[in-house]
Amino acid sequence: MQSSVNKERQATAAPASPATPPPAIELKGISKAFGPVQANKDITISVAKGAIHGIVGENGAGKSTLMSILYGFYKADTGEVWIDGKLTAIPDSQAAIRAGIGMVHQHFKLVENFTVLENVVLGAEDGPRLTPSLSKARKSLTQLAKEYELDVDPDALIQDLSVGHQQRVEILKALYRKAEILILDEPTGVLTPAEADHLFRILRNLKNEGKTILVITHKLREIMDVTDSVSVMRRGEMKGTIPTSTTSPEDLAERMVGRKVLLKVDKTPANPADNVLEIQNLEVIDSAGVRRLKGIDLNIRAGEILGIAGVSGNGQSELMEVLGGYSNATGSVKLNGQELDLTGKHSDGQSRRHRGIAHVPEDRHREGLILEFSAWENTAFGYHNEPEYNGKILMDNAAIHQTCAEHMEQFDVRPPNPSLHARNFSGGNQQKIVLAREISRNPDLLLIGQPTRGVDVGAIEFIHQQIIALRDQGKAILLVSVELEEILSLSDRIAVMFDGQVMGERLPESTNEKELGLLMAGMDTSGNGGAI
Amino acid sequence: MEKLPKWADVILIPLINLVLAFLVSGLVILAIGKDPIVAITTMFDGAFGSTTGLGYTLYYATNFMFTGLAVAVAFHARIFNIGGEGQALLGGLGVALVCLAIDWPHWLVALPAAAIGGAVFGAAWAFIPAYLQAKRGSHIVITTIMFNFIAAALIGYLLVEVLKVPGSMDPASSNFPAGAHLPTFNEIFAVFGLNIFKHAPANVSFFVALICAFLFWVLMWHTRLGFAMRAFGQGERGAEYAGISPLKITVIAMMISGGLAGMMAINNVMGESERLILNATEGAGFIGIAVALMGRSHPVGVILASILFGFLYQGGGELSLWEGIPRDLVIVIQGLVILFTGALDGMIRRPLENLFLVLRKPTQNGAV
Numbered sequence: 001m002q003s004s005v006n007k008e009r010q011a012t013a014a015p016a017s018p019a020t021p022p023p024a025i026e027l028k029g030i031s032k033a034f035g036p037v038q039a040n041k042d043i044t045i046s047v048a049k050g051a052i053h054g055i056v057g058e059n060g061a062g063k064s065t066l067m068s069i070l071y072g073f074y075k076a077d078t079g080e081v082w083i084d085g086k087l088t089a090i091p092d093s094q095a096a097i098r099a100g101i102g103m104v105h106q107h108f109k110l111v112e113n114f115t116v117l118e119n120v121v122l123g124a125e126d127g128p129r130l131t132p133s134l135s136k137a138r139k140s141l142t143q144l145a146k147e148y149e150l151d152v153d154p155d156a157l158i159q160d161l162s163v164g165h166q167q168r169v170e171i172l173k174a175l176y177r178k179a180e181i182l183i184l185d186e187p188t189g190v191l192t193p194a195e196a197d198h199l200f201r202i203l204r205n206l207k208n209e210g211k212t213i214l215v216i217t218h219k220l221r222e223i224m225d226v227t228d229s230v231s232v233m234r235r236g237e238m239k240g241t242i243p244t245s246t247t248s249p250e251d252l253a254e255r256m257v258g259r260k261v262l263l264k265v266d267k268t269p270a271n272p273a274d275n276v277l278e279i280q281n282l283e284v285i286d287s288a289g290v291r292r293l294k295g296i297d298l299n300i301r302a303g304e305i306l307g308i309a310g311v312s313g314n315g316q317s318e319l320m321e322v323l324g325g326y327s328n329a330t331g332s333v334k335l336n337g338q339e340l341d342l343t344g345k346h347s348d349g350q351s352r353r354h355r356g357i358a359h360v361p362e363d364r365h366r367e368g369l370i371l372e373f374s375a376w377e378n379t380a381f382g383y384h385n386e387p388e389y390n391g392k393i394l395m396d397n398a399a400i401h402q403t404c405a406e407h408m409e410q411f412d413v414r415p416p417n418p419s420l421h422a423r424n425f426s427g428g429n430q431q432k433i434v435l436a437r438e439i440s441r442n443p444d445l446l447l448i449g450q451p452t453r454g455v456d457v458g459a460i461e462f463i464h465q466q467i468i469a470l471r472d473q474g475k476a477i478l479l480v481s482v483e484l485e486e487i488l489s490l491s492d493r494i495a496v497m498f499d500g501q502v503m504g505e506r507l508p509e510s511t512n513e514k515e516l517g518l519l520m521a522g523m524d525t526s527g528n529g530g531a532i
Numbered sequence: 533m534e535k536l537p538k539w540a541d542v543i544l545i546p547l548i549n550l551v552l553a554f555l556v557s558g559l560v561i562l563a564i565g566k567d568p569i570v571a572i573t574t575m576f577d578g579a580f581g582s583t584t585g586l587g588y589t590l591y592y593a594t595n596f597m598f599t600g601l602a603v604a605v606a607f608h609a610r611i612f613n614i615g616g617e618g619q620a621l622l623g624g625l626g627v628a629l630v631c632l633a634i635d636w637p638h639w640l641v642a643l644p645a646a647a648i649g650g651a652v653f654g655a656a657w658a659f660i661p662a663y664l665q666a667k668r669g670s671h672i673v674i675t676t677i678m679f680n681f682i683a684a685a686l687i688g689y690l691l692v693e694v695l696k697v698p699g700s701m702d703p704a705s706s707n708f709p710a711g712a713h714l715p716t717f718n719e720i721f722a723v724f725g726l727n728i729f730k731h732a733p734a735n736v737s738f739f740v741a742l743i744c745a746f747l748f749w750v751l752m753w754h755t756r757l758g759f760a761m762r763a764f765g766q767g768e769r770g771a772e773y774a775g776i777s778p779l780k781i782t783v784i785a786m787m788i789s790g791g792l793a794g795m796m797a798i799n800n801v802m803g804e805s806e807r808l809i810l811n812a813t814e815g816a817g818f819i820g821i822a823v824a825l826m827g828r829s830h831p832v833g834v835i836l837a838s839i840l841f842g843f844l845y846q847g848g849g850e851l852s853l854w855e856g857i858p859r860d861l862v863i864v865i866q867g868l869v870i871l872f873t874g875a876l877d878g879m880i881r882r883p884l885e886n887l888f889l890v891l892r893k894p895t896q897n898g899a900v
Contacts, residue, residue, distance in 0.1 A: 384760065
């Protein structure tokens with residue numbers, strides 16, 4: 001450990017002395033503006049060869065922009081890129097690949113109905129005939145699989161692979177193109193803890209072979225686990241590079257936000273009362289005939305937060321859709337002892353709202369908000385038929401405007417301008433607009449999906465406090481999140497979903513990420529059943 | 533922050549597009565050996581030079597306002613209604629049936645009845661593709677195009693076999709009763725002792741179109757229905773979240789759209805020909821698409837774009853009449869305007885955005 005720290009110290013001292021090899025990547029004075037927004041301001045950073053280097057920062061801090069410049073998606077306004085001690089122009093991603101840079105995007109760029117082999121070869125074919133390229137790639141894949149624990153069946157279709165395996169294909173693609181530098185953008189966003197551990201092993205293997213790895217993430221724990229050094233970005237500026245061993249998650253969070261941040265959520269023990277929501281044997285079959293929910297049984301009591309953990313795509317979204325009123329289902333759902341319609345006219349979003357269910361959806365941009373509407377119009381979104389927003393024929397736009405202004409004040413939305421389009425607010429402020437709208441209706445049950453996805457650290461704190469405050473008012477809350485940390489710190493009770501089923505329930509104080517991770521991967525951890 | 537100031541978005545960009553379209557048109561006119569300057573003066577003279585010319589321009593503009601608003605309503609719900617032509621043809625049938633039904637005592641009674649007749653027929657014609665899209669997933673662009681052909685064939689059949697005056701060789705209905713005659717601009721201004729808009733077909737329908745534009749604005753931005761339609765237009769997921777029924781909104785938006793297109797018939801059928809003839813719409817349903825695109829689906833934009841296309845129709849007609857420039861070339865010019873204002877909007881937008889960024893930078897730095 002100590003040696004790697006020393007190595008890092010040398011490497012970060014730019015320019016490198018003649019005795020040491022030049023850094024793998026050196027960015028000098030990179031600036032990039034998008035209109036009036038300065039995404040990158042005079043960024044200088046140097047990464048030693050054979051290091052795993054983390055880049056952390058809040059949403060909009062400019063991490064992705066910086067990486068896009070390095071990978072040739074954007075052209076920097078000013079500044080230089082040096083690769084292996086050579087000034088390199090990277091006008092497009094082809095040039096980046098030629099310079100030995102490979103990128104694993106957050107959203108994989110794979111052709112779903114191609115095999116692994118075909119995806120690896122795609123764009124790197126040797127000639128018009130495919131067969132020689134494919135057999136060459138097959139040989140090289142076997143080699144790479146052995147070297148780095150990167151085993152994937154070369155003949156499997158991408159659509160049949162798990163997300164973790166798909167990610168390996170992305171890494172293989174980069175390695176097949178002779179990448180010496182690998183950039184990973186939020187690599188663990190969709191992985192179970194076990195899959196993430198495997199990924200980290202792969203990364204360490206790559207590092208041992210002399211590859212240089214850049215990891216962009218907002219998960220501080222991963223930075224601590226896997227990187228040798230870490231750079232912190234804030235508002236487009238580089239706030240310094242430090243050896244990982246000399247920092248802590250708290251320290252990094254403070255550097256990211258620029259002030260002390262409460263990473264732990266402050267909350268008192270729950271005081272649950274009667275059942276608000278009772279779900280029995282809930283089944284959902286989608287339009288393709290696939291069973292998405294396979295008999296869910298859950299209950300939530302007043303004054304309680306039930307957290308649903310799980311890798312995304314295991315039925316959490318479907319559960320939220322049924323409860324939020326836009327998906328048909330069979331089974332029984334009772335709210336305050338009264339059955340909810342699961343099909344037909346009274347199973348839509350408006351009926352749900354009338355029954356006292358508020359919903360902060362997982363996908364804020366496509367569901368929770370209309371980005372092209374102004375903030376005040378979004379305040380009425382979903383409630384546009386409510387009497388207080390309507391006259392006899394016309395809508396009472398002034399009243400909606402007024403309500404929006406009030407919400408903005410209560411939830412500290414910035415800028416507090418109801419006429420601004422939702423698109424022009426930051427992620428955190430957009431989420432506050434949605435949350436204010438839903439909470440202000442005084443619901444009995446709040447459905448909240450990925451409450452802090454794409455939300456800056458400062459706003460996360462505020463949003464968590466609001467959720468807990470709502471619980472303390474005696475409301476029932478169903479929380480779905482792919483962030484285990486968030487589930488563990490917010491929930492009073494945790495249910496883990498896998499493949500459309502509830503794998504088990506645990507109490508946050510008597511479980512840990514490892515156990516939840518196993519449940520999330522579909523493994524029963526014990527014979528003792530649920531924690532309740 | 534928006535990339536462009538609002539005035540640049542709604543005024544400058546269409547204006548630049550228009551200038552570009554005319555420049556290219558000028559080159560085309562040069563290429564066939566005519567003088568573009570003479571051509572444009574002839575067009576302006578023909579369309580705005582006399583009250584008669586203006587009367588024609590506004591008559592065409594009225595048609596385009598109805599069909600433009602029709603397309604714009606559907607646009608807001610992100611439905612591409614290509615069927616304005618067919619809906620307007622059917623609207624003509626509705627208007628004709630109402631006008632011929634009784635001996636109308638006065639146009640003030642006949643007009644609302646005919647307008648409703650046209651709207652109902654247009655809406656009914658739009659309902660079928662809307663329902664097919666919402667319930668069966670048939671693509672509305674395809675179905676509305678096909679419904680244009682069906683409408684033309686249906687009207688043709690009815691005019692030849694059913695509505696034709698016995699003994700006449702002309703596939704047209706009999707003339708509407710005198711009580712269904714709408715006052716033309718000439719007759720309206722005669723009240724004030726003015727003899728202007730002579731022989732021009734512009735009539736009171738123009739004002740009905742303006743009222744429709746106003747009601748359009750109220751509907752879209754001041755009612756629940758308009759809110760739901762616009763929300764649905766921004767994405768089906770969001771609509772589902774909000775509990776807005778896609779079926780309901782698709783059908784309602786299309787029926788309003790078809791109704792507006794059908795109402796166009798009070799202008800061309802009731803106001804101008806005063807009987808139902810073959811191809812009464814003269815392509816106005818298609819021009820409505822360009823009008824809605826250029827007018828950014830906003831009623832004020834639709835009105836302005838309608839007048840522009842009215843000018844192109846009327847001025848273009850004059851061009852072929854006086855300058856020996858073939859009619860086909862006039863259609864080329866109209867096509868260029870549609871191409872530049874509708875399809876090539878992005879071509880000018882990006883450079884303009886960058887230009888504004890450069891212009892804006894000094895003030896930004898000053899503020900920081």
